[in-house]
Structure formats: structure tokens, C-alpha cells
Amino acid sequence: MNFDENIDRFGSHSVKWDMMEKIYGVSADDGIAMWVADMDFRPPACVTNAVKGMINTGVFGYYGDDAAYRDAIRWWMKERHNWSVERDEIFSTHGLVNGTGLCVDAFSAVGDGVVLTTPVYHAFARVIKAAGREVVECELVNNNGHYEMDFDAWDAQMKGHETMFILCSPHNPGGRVWSREELQGVADFCKRHDLILVSDEIHHDLVYPGKTHIPMVNVDPSILDRLVMMTATTKTFNLAGGLTGNVIIPDEALRAKFAARMGALGMSPNSFGLFMAEAAYSPEGAAWVDGLIEYLDGNRKILDAAIQSIPGLSSMPLEATYLSWVDFSGTGMSREDFTGRVEQGARVCVNHGPTFGKGGDDFLRFNIATPRARVEEAASRLAKAFSDLQ
Numbered sequence: 001m002n003f004d005e006n007i008d009r010f011g012s013h014s015v016k017w018d019m020m021e022k023i024y025g026v027s028a029d030d031g032i033a034m035w036v037a038d039m040d041f042r043p044p045a046c047v048t049n050a051v052k053g054m055i056n057t058g059v060f061g062y063y064g065d066d067a068a069y070r071d072a073i074r075w076w077m078k079e080r081h082n083w084s085v086e087r088d089e090i091f092s093t094h095g096l097v098n099g100t101g102l103c104v105d106a107f108s109a110v111g112d113g114v115v116l117t118t119p120v121y122h123a124f125a126r127v128i129k130a131a132g133r134e135v136v137e138c139e140l141v142n143n144n145g146h147y148e149m150d151f152d153a154w155d156a157q158m159k160g161h162e163t164m165f166i167l168c169s170p171h172n173p174g175g176r177v178w179s180r181e182e183l184q185g186v187a188d189f190c191k192r193h194d195l196i197l198v199s200d201e202i203h204h205d206l207v208y209p210g211k212t213h214i215p216m217v218n219v220d221p222s223i224l225d226r227l228v229m230m231t232a233t234t235k236t237f238n239l240a241g242g243l244t245g246n247v248i249i250p251d252e253a254l255r256a257k258f259a260a261r262m263g264a265l266g267m268s269p270n271s272f273g274l275f276m277a278e279a280a281y282s283p284e285g286a287a288w289v290d291g292l293i294e295y296l297d298g299n300r301k302i303l304d305a306a307i308q309s310i311p312g313l314s315s316m317p318l319e320a321t322y323l324s325w326v327d328f329s330g331t332g333m334s335r336e337d338f339t340g341r342v343e344q345g346a347r348v349c350v351n352h353g354p355t356f357g358k359g360g361d362d363f364l365r366f367n368i369a370t371p372r373a374r375v376e377e378a379a380s381r382l383a384k385a386f387s388d389l390q
Helices: 020-024 045-057 067-081 095-107 122-130 151-157 180-192 221-226 252-264 271-280 283-308 335-345 372-385
Strands: 090-093 113-118 134-139 162-168 196-200 227-232 245-248 323-327 363-367
Touching (some): 045 283, 067 090, 067 245, 067 271, 067 283, 090 252, 095 122, 095 162, 095 227, 095 245, 113 122, 162 180, 180 196, 180 221, 221 252, 227 252, 283 372, 335 372
Parallel strands (some): 113 134
Antiparallel strands (some): 090 245, 227 245
16 A cells, blocks of 8 residues: 555546636646545555456446345444444445435435534535425534533424434544543433434544544444444545445334335445445455554644644644644634635635534634645645744
């Protein structure tokens, strides 16, 4: 594995690179794309070889007999997360944004409230609103650069029309790995308010040394009749284009509802995604992820050091994900000013905090899953863009 390899992604239909100039007005000649949450790394060789095997066969027909694919998922969850999954609990969706949409469709009705702990991954709100449901923003407390849950405040917000809670665990964009006590608090909250709990754990493999992710399914057996788990190879192995997610539902009644919606929509998985996922969830894939985490750990330290050296800037301690959440409030600048310095001054393209909901106004999100030389260059440019503060 060579994470330092500089792969030219221009002209490959990469959203992150090929859309940068159009969206940000930053030249493709010298801009650095640190926005869309995919990595600039090749997946492990086992995944590439699986795709080559399909190409060598030369026929791209329907995928059948998915027992090995399901067993690969089961092996990974047990081996990496101490989570026992049965074959019939697994549904394959076209990624987890699609999985979220299917959950909203299957387990709520038009006009229902869906709870999000904001700031949080922006696609959740987009899907909820498009489905005619109401986004209920329960804002996280920023306690000295550390997000915390305020269940008392959230209890007071509930109006009674809420039917679903979508949890992002680990948290995007804050990088938090929730503790067992916090996860139990979420479980209790959902029981108090009779909410279906959808736990999006797409970043669960990308956890840094010193922290341990706990799958929500292992927290409290009493919530299994209201719990939907979502995982995927896409973030872990950089396979987002494969559009394959795992929606895993322990409860038989919930499975029946979900299966009915998938059936009504005529959904079936993409064979490319299944071949890639089966190959990735393997010992070879596990070794690659271990190397990835070590590399990303180095990248986060470089960006953190650069951010902390600029007066008024701070990055939340990154416990998981490759997405650094940087607070500019200490500069006293307007959002337009600090964003302009980053994008037009440093020519670094990032995600804007307000798109993640309440609590995001003073933040920008940086993707550090790119070769180290590029992270170092971005750090140098940021220092120059804010040099008058130093």
C-alpha cells in the first residue's frame, strides 16, 4: 500500500476534483480539493483484483447466490466490531444515503419529525425534507471543542410528532466516538419518545488509537425492536462509486417493513459493489485498513498542528473519520471572510459549516484522506492566508 502516491483524478468524473473549479471558482491548476468525503487513495489490491476478475469474465449480468457476500459482512462485523450478524438481517442498498431514504420511507409518514443531532452529515436533512418529513434539530453542545449530548434540552424540544432518530456514530463532522454512556442515553431517549433509531455507522472502521467504537446494537438489547444499523465498505475502502451499503435490521417486524418498501421500489444491488465489498471484508482488507489508520493519524497531526498554530483557529480532536472540523470563531471574522481566506487565499476547497445544520456556522470541514505532501501544502497555505494573525 502506498498512500503517498499522487493519483491524478482530473478527468475521471471525480466530483471532488473535476467539480472544484465550477463550484468554488478555484483553479484546477493549483487548487487543493479537501471537501467531498472520498479518499485520494487506491483501495486494497484484493478489491482491484475482484473487479479485474469481473472484467476478465467479460459478462456483466445479474448477481446471484450472495451467501459469500453476506458471510463476508458477518465475518467483518464479528472480527472487527464484536457484533454477531445473521444472514437474513442484511439488506443491500445503493449506499447509505439511499439506505437513509429507505428508512425514512419505511418507518415514518409525511409530516413526521425526524431527529438529527446537529451539526451533522448534510445528506440526512436533504433526504428528510425531500420526503416531506420535518427535520428536528437537536443541537450538540460544544464544550470547549468537544461535542456532548444534552438529553434534557432535547426532551424539552419534542412535540410528539417525532417518529425517528438518526444517529451518526462515529460523528461526522465532529469526529467524536460516542461513549457507551452516551449511546445508552440515545437508546433511553428513543424509548422515552417511541422513536425508531437509525444508527449510521459508516465511519466505524476509521477510529484512531486510544478510542473504541461501540456498535449501537451491542449497547442495549431492549432497543432491538426499534433499531436499524447502517454500515458500508464505501468510506472504509474508498468505494463510494460502488454505491453499496449494508442496512442490518435485527428485528423481524422491522425487516418485513423494510423489505416491503424495497420490493415496492424494485430495488436490487449493483453487482460491482457486491464483488468489491466481499473482497474488501477480508483479512487482506483488514491489514490495509490498519495501515490506512496509521497514515491518517499522521495526516491529522500535521493539520491539527497547523491549525492550532494560527491564533483564533482550533480543530476538534479527531477521534474517528478523516474529516477535520475546524472552528474559526476565535478570529472574530465573518464567515465570508474566513471562508474566502481559505478558498480564494489558500486555494483549499472545503465543506461549509452551515450545510451541517445548527452549530455549524463558524466551522469548515477539511478532508485529510489525501497524500501527506498535499496535507503539508494545505497547512503551509493556510498559515500564509492567516499570517496577519500571527
